[in-house]
Amino acid sequence: MTTTLLRGRTLSFLRWPESVDDHAAYAYEEDGAILVANGKIVASGPYAQVAARAGSSARVIDHRPHLLMPGFIDAHVHVPQMQIIASYGAELLDWLNTYTFPEESTFENAQHGRRISRLFLDEMIRHGTTTVAAYCSVHKQSAEAFFAEAYDRDMLVIAGKVMMDRNALEAVHDTPQSSYDDTKALIAAWHGKGRGLYAITPRFAITSTPEQMEMAQALAREHPDLHVQTHLSENHAEIAFTQQLYPWAKDYTHVYEHYGLMGSKTLLGHCIHLSEREADVLSDTGSVAVFCPTSNLFLGSGLFDYQRFRRREKPLRISTATDVGGGTNYSMLRTMDEAYKVIALQGEKLNPFQSFWQITRGNAEALSVVDRVGTLEAGTDADIVVLDSASTPSMRLRSERIKTLAEELFLMQTLGDDRTVKEVYVAGKPAKSDLVVSNS
Numbered sequence: 204m205t206t207t208l209l210r211g212r213t214l215s216f217l218r219w220p221e222s223v224d225d226h227a228a229y230a231y232e233e234d235g236a237i238l239v240a241n242g243k244i245v246a247s248g249p250y251a252q253v254a255a256r257a258g259s260s261a262r263v264i265d266h267r268p269h270l271l272m273p274g275f276i277d278a279h280v281h282v283p284q285m286q287i288i289a290s291y292g293a294e295l296l297d298w299l300n301t302y303t304f305p306e307e308s309t310f311e312n313a314q315h316g317r318r319i320s321r322l323f324l325d326e327m328i329r330h331g332t333t334t335v336a337a338y339c340s341v342h343k344q345s346a347e348a349f350f351a352e353a354y355d356r357d358m359l360v361i362a363g364k365v366m367m368d369r370n371a372l373e374a375v376h377d378t379p380q381s382s383y384d385d386t387k388a389l390i391a392a393w394h395g396k397g398r399g400l401y402a403i404t405p406r407f408a409i410t411s412t413p414e415q416m417e418m419a420q421a422l423a424r425e426h427p428d429l430h431v432q433t434h435l436s437e438n439h440a441e442i443a444f445t446q447q448l449y450p451w452a453k454d455y456t457h458v459y460e461h462y463g464l465m466g467s468k469t470l471l472g473h474c475i476h477l478s479e480r481e482a483d484v485l486s487d488t489g490s491v492a493v494f495c496p497t498s499n500l501f502l503g504s505g506l507f508d509y510q511r512f513r514r515r516e517k518p519l520r521i522s523t524a525t526d527v528g529g530g531t532n533y534s535m536l537r538t539m540d541e542a543y544k545v546i547a548l549q550g551e552k553l554n555p556f557q558s559f560w561q562i563t564r565g566n567a568e569a570l571s572v573v574d575r576v577g578t579l580e581a582g583t584d585a586d587i588v589v590l591d592s593a594s595t596p597s598m599r600l601r602s603e604r605i606k607t608l609a610e611e612l613f614l615m616q617t618l619g620d621d622r623t624v625k626e627v628y629v630a631g632k633p634a635k636s637d638l639v640v641s642n643s
């Protein structure tokens with residue numbers, strides 16, 4: 204058994220930090236270490252203690268003065284949108300019709316799917332993200348390619364092929380039956396294989412017929428332990444069209460409620476324009492609202508009301524995500540910078556500890572995987588990111604005035620990007636320094 208001792212400053216959250224003075228919310232070691240064996244964290248804490256536990260045979264990797272944290276988690280991404288990120292000038296429905304659906308049609312080709320999956324996970328790693336909840340294209344083979352690529356890297360991913368049988372290009376339509384059959388086959392082949400987890404993925408109410416929604420309902424009933432991911436209340440035109448397609452529904456959320464798709468493993472992308480009734484339903488069912496700030500700003504969708512959702516009498520479970528390629532950056536640091544601004548526009552603040560809680564433990568809790576990732580606790584998987592808060596000339600200069608950990612975190616969130624990520628460990632193995640830099 205090879206054991207590795209990672210030395211550096213360590214930071215891991217124990218719970219939501221109420222304020223920057225809430226030091227009991229996290230464990231921070233100025234001279235810390237993480238002991239890793241067989242892909243798992245054996246111990247973490249003060250270097251002297253952990254090193255004593257490690258014994259003399261452990262390989263020591265010294266990351267001082269950098270900061271070791273749990274790998275970042277991205278709760279909503281679209282793998283087949285890598286080549287349409289940064290497409291100009293459209294709101295959601297136009298953007299889908301003009302750029303997204305034609306692009307996703309190319310994933311009929313399995314080799315293309317494998318290539319993009321490889322480049323996608325490379326990009327995630329480069330940016331310090333070790334777990335994603337991902338949408339593949341409508342094609343079964345695109346999900347196979349993604350799961351195979353994640354399996355080869357031993358990454359914890361949650362993913363699914365999108366179910367969509369209307370209101371898009373013919374080339375990206377399935378049928379209620381084929382979407383059911385393909386999803387069943389993918390669950391059998393990939394759910395629980397390595398660290399892969401399958402998510403039942405009806406794209407959104409607009410692109411599924413009632414017959415297909417019934418199939419999604421059947422899948423969710425047959426596999427109650429699986430995640431369900433979809434989109435909800437992102438854009439006004441989307442909401443109006445949904446109401447037209449489901450005239451009996453009280454509101455958009457009622458559609459998913461009606462088809463039995465709400466629950467503690469349900470991840471709902473965007474949730475920008477929810478009524479109080481809808482927010483109550485999310486809260487009552489434990490469903491998760493996924494905040495995608497760069498996407499919401501880029502597509503002009505609106506401002507997610509993070510603090511209101513947290514503080515309301517019936518609070519929502521919240522996660523954050525890039526939503527690449529509606530989102531404009533692969534980095535969870537860049538994402539939280541934009542989140543901070545979206546929240547500021549509503550007269551509120553998200554402090555740096557809360558931001559870093561969100562992209563580690565917070566997203567792990569929201570995705571129901573906190574027993575495996577999102578902290579540095581013993582027994583969890585060794586997915587770890589190494590951060591350098593002086594990774595660019597402007598950051599180095601700004602660092603000269605930094606006095607506290609909170610200030611340092613805020614600097615990384617505000618000015619940091621992939622350059623801030625010095626190394627990434629996936630299941631205990633170095634993954635960033637291992638990347639072969641290529642775009643082929």
Ligand code: GUN
Pocket residue numbers: 281295299303406407434437498526529530
């Ligand atoms: N709603 C349905 N599909 C999509 C998508 O691919 N991206 C975004 N941002 N919203 C969606």
Ligand code: ZN
Pocket residue numbers: 279280281434472526529
């Ligand atoms: Zn999305």
